[in-house]
Amino acid sequence: MTTTPRFQTLTRLSAIALLAAAACSGALAQGAPKLKVGLMLPYTGTFAALGTAIENGFRLHVQEQGGKLGGREIEFFKVDDESDPAKATDNVGKLIKRDQVDVLIGTVHSGVAMAMAKAAKESNTLLIVPNAGADAVTGPMCAPNIFRSSFSNWQPAYAMGEVVAKKGHKTAITITWKYAAGTESVNGFKEAFEKSGGKVVKSLDLPFPNVEFQALLTEIAAAKPDAVYTFFAGGGAVKFVKDYAAAGLNKTVPLYGAGFLTDGTLEAQGDAAQGLFTTLHYADGLNTPKDNAFRLAYVKSFKLQPDVYAVQGYDAAQMLAIGLAATKGDVSKKAEMAAAIEKARIDSPRGPFTVSKAHNPVQDIYLRQVKGKENVSAGVAVKALADPARGCRM
Numbered sequence: 343m344t345t346t347p348r349f350q351t352l353t354r355l356s357a358i359a360l361l362a363a364a365a366c367s368g369a370l371a372q373g374a375p376k377l378k379v380g381l382m383l384p385y386t387g388t389f390a391a392l393g394t395a396i397e398n399g400f401r402l403h404v405q406e407q408g409g410k411l412g413g414r415e416i417e418f419f420k421v422d423d424e425s426d427p428a429k430a431t432d433n434v435g436k437l438i439k440r441d442q443v444d445v446l447i448g449t450v451h452s453g454v455a456m457a458m459a460k461a462a463k464e465s466n467t468l469l470i471v472p473n474a475g476a477d478a479v480t481g482p483m484c485a486p487n488i489f490r491s492s493f494s495n496w497q498p499a500y501a502m503g504e505v506v507a508k509k510g511h512k513t514a515i516t517i518t519w520k521y522a523a524g525t526e527s528v529n530g531f532k533e534a535f536e537k538s539g540g541k542v543v544k545s546l547d548l549p550f551p552n553v554e555f556q557a558l559l560t561e562i563a564a565a566k567p568d569a570v571y572t573f574f575a576g577g578g579a580v581k582f583v584k585d586y587a588a589a590g591l592n593k594t595v596p597l598y599g600a601g602f603l604t605d606g607t608l609e610a611q612g613d614a615a616q617g618l619f620t621t622l623h624y625a626d627g628l629n630t631p632k633d634n635a636f637r638l639a640y641v642k643s644f645k646l647q648p649d650v651y652a653v654q655g656y657d658a659a660q661m662l663a664i665g666l667a668a669t670k671g672d673v674s675k676k677a678e679m680a681a682a683i684e685k686a687r688i689d690s691p692r693g694p695f696t697v698s699k700a701h702n703p704v705q706d707i708y709l710r711q712v713k714g715k716e717n718v719s720a721g722v723a724v725k726a727l728a729d730p731a732r733g734c735r736m
């Protein structure tokens with residue numbers, strides 16, 4: 343091809359301009375300040391192990407991306423929220439006002455998460471909730487800048503209500519901690535169980551995070567329901583499952599729960615947990631390429647077996663990465679980040695999921711049974727279950 347000298351000069355000039363632009367943007371990416379990620383999680387108390395698993399999962403994804411998300415290195419700011427709602431507003435304020443984080447990741451406890459959601463909404467800080475199921479977060483409190491990588495309290499509970507009814511049980515007693523997660527979990531179970539012809543004959547509870555179960559177990563033994571449904575997690579779940587077995591109730595009244603009852607806890611529960619059925623958005627032995635790779639990498643990095651909390655932390659990082667990729671690391675472009683997450687299919691170790699309009703995962707809920715140290719999948723209890731997002735206007 344022959345070209346005029348003037349055309350050649352023009353092409354040369356535009357090539358120079360392109361190179362200059364590339365060099366400039368490279369310099370920007372390199373010189374871009376680190377992305378400030380605020381981790382507000384429990385590092386002490388009954389949920390301490392859950393906080394650590396979430397952080398590990400989050401770090402694993404960042405590590406797999408070469409230590410950067412959206413082209414930016416990460417700087418972590420950490421606060422131990424102690425699963426204490428009374429300290430939650432002060433704690434989240436430290437991250438938002440003192441540390442001026444770009445993104446908030448947290449937390450485990452529903453009551454603390456609601457305070458975080460309020461602060462995130464008021465300050466328009468991006469929040470990704472990597473566990474707490476508080477229905478309100480993706481219900482009345484839903485907001486364009488608030489996402490969840492985990493579940494709503496309603497989801498696993500509703501699935502279990504159907505399962506227990508299908509097993510032919512007619513009456514059930516519920517037992518849980520008296521706070522948002524426990525109450526909402528019991529409500530979700532009751533909704534599905536009673537819709538399917540069952541009856542919750544008694545609802546027992548105790549203050550969070552108490553573990554003096556004896557008097558309540560005596561009440562269950564006296565009432566002799568067909569089944570018991572429970573929400574406990576972390577250290578409290580370990581103690582509850584052991585006490586239930588020690589009282590001999592595991593021989594007479596079948597115990598069912600949201601899967602937190604037996605996730606990350608089997609090492610400590612031992613024989614007492616054998617055979618228990620639970621429902622959750624994760625299970626052991628899924629044997630998919632994504633889950634196998636995740637589990638191998640997690641064990642290698644942390645010398646610990648992953649659990650549902652590790653998956654939720656990993657997926658919180660995946661969701662953030664998807665948002666940041668769409669804006670080349672610019673967190674000020676909130677609407678673009680949100681749009682990218684909203685249309686994503688997130689390749690989670692649990693199986694792929696999307697987020698609902700209210701920003702909660704739409705996901706399969708597995709029925710699992712404890713065998714040895716594993717929550718072995720007994721199949722999907724409810725496929726692509728979406729939280730009803732009652733009260734969300736967005």
Ligand code: PHB
Pocket residue numbers: 389450451452453473474475476495523574575576602
């Ligand atoms: C919650 O408070 O929402 C919560 C805590 C621990 C879990 C699950 C839910 O394992």
